[in-house]
Amino acid sequence: MARTEEMKLGLFLSEAGYHDGAWRDPSVPTNGGVDVNHYAHLATLAQAAAFHFVFLADHLSVAELDHASITRVSRNDAFEPITLLSSLSSRTQHIGLVATATTTYHQPYHLARMLASLDHLSQGRAAWNIVTSGIKFEASNFGDHELPDHDARYARAREFVEVVKGLWDSWDDDAFIRDKRNGIYADTTKLHLLNHRGNYFSVRGPLNIARPPQGYPVLVQAGASEAGIRFGAELGEVMFTAEPSLEHGRQYYATFKDKARALGREDDQVVVMPGIIPIVGNTNQEASDKLKRLQSYTHLDVQIGTADRWLGSVIDLHSVDLDSFVPDSLPQTNFIQSRQKVLLDLAARRKLTWRELIRVVSDSRGHLMAIGTPDEIADVMVEMFDQRAADGFNVIPATAPGELKDFVELVVPVLRRRGKFRSGYSGQTLRENLGLKRPLNRSARAS
Secondary structure, eight states, X not given: OOOSSOOEEEEEEOSSOSXXXXXXXXXXXXXXXXXXXXXXXXXXXXXXXXXXXXXXXXXXXXXXXXXXXXXXXXXXXXXXXXXXXXXXXXXXXXXXXXXXXESSSSOHHHHHHHHXXXXXXXXXXXXXXXXXXXXXXXXXXXXXXXXXXXHHHHHHXXXXXXXXXXXXXXXXXXXXXXXXXXXXXXXXXXXXXXOEEOSSOEEOOOXXXXXXXXXXXXXXXXXXXXXXXXXXXXXXXXXXXXXXXXXXXXXXXXXXXXXXXXXXXXXXXXXXXXEEEEEEOSSHHHHHHHHHHHHHXXXXXXXXXXHHHHTTSOSOTTTSOTTSBOOSOOXXXXXXXXXXXXXXXXXXXXXXXXXXHHHHHHHHTTOEXXXXXXXXXXXHHHHHXXXXXXXXXXXXXXXXXXXXXXXXXXXXXXXXXXXXXXXXXXXXXXXXXXXXXXXXXXXXXXX
């Protein structure tokens, strides 16, 4: 049965596009990763199309350590998210700004302050994509030999988020009077010390900035492992997932909503938005040729490096027979468990060889790919939406700005004609535009 509401759309920002070969495309800027004008152009294209937010991923290391891969990829030359989005806050007016930041290698006070600042700078458009670090190379940049255990990372993350929310509640919404005549800047009866003592953190507070305009920036989460789903059902407000098929998308959606509902959360207060990589052509052949061209730009060393990272180094891909079939059962590792499972399940269903799986990872990292005409791509999105496999999508252009421009100009009008996507913004803040409630100050209620 068709849904009457409209889907949400986000834009996954990247320096060149999501495909490993994107940076070699003639239409892609050569220095996009460190050119604020490039990102501003992408954000304004998305804003003009009434997208709900832009989303900036991140990791705290060079993603590969073998020079053969580093030589041929663009992803190690890009801005830190909160810095970039703070700049974009002054160059956009309506679109939400989602910054990725890890709970494994940040401190709560620093991050609470930075995200509160972004929310103030943008007048209520900030969001935090909460990650727990899944790339093994990050550990050695912070004095560790190995990443903490997967479940331990989530245990720390849960306490981290609670501390950050407590810090955002340091001041009541009306605590800063700023009364020049009487010389009173702040009402300290509306100030709350956190005094947190936990397993991972000891934080006194208060935060030295007013409560964010949204109360809390929107909380985004991307976990799909058992621990990740449990964490997201408890704390996440937008879930960014990788679901490469309708069947698995419906299964994830139902499981996640059930878990959130069991925790007393309302269905419309948790938004599920899988990634989608649209490659648009006037004909199927044109769209297919676009993908083949990108694949031709991508060296095998790069494909293997990307696959090794997203499969969690589950096997030595440099020594395996690439034309042998991927085994049905492989050991689970400590890295990016949810995506590892998505990709290995996909290989089992399609009976892929290692070479074929490596190509899939290079093309999509396990996200849904929609390759075809504007109507065909809209068909895929509407079916996912109506069949309750998604509340919307994080659009991941294979090249930027080319594929974003094609999606905005060719696919968005089709979605609007079908009544599935809006034509403008309904509120000032990201929460208002996503239909999410503004959280009450828990400290104010308790005092």
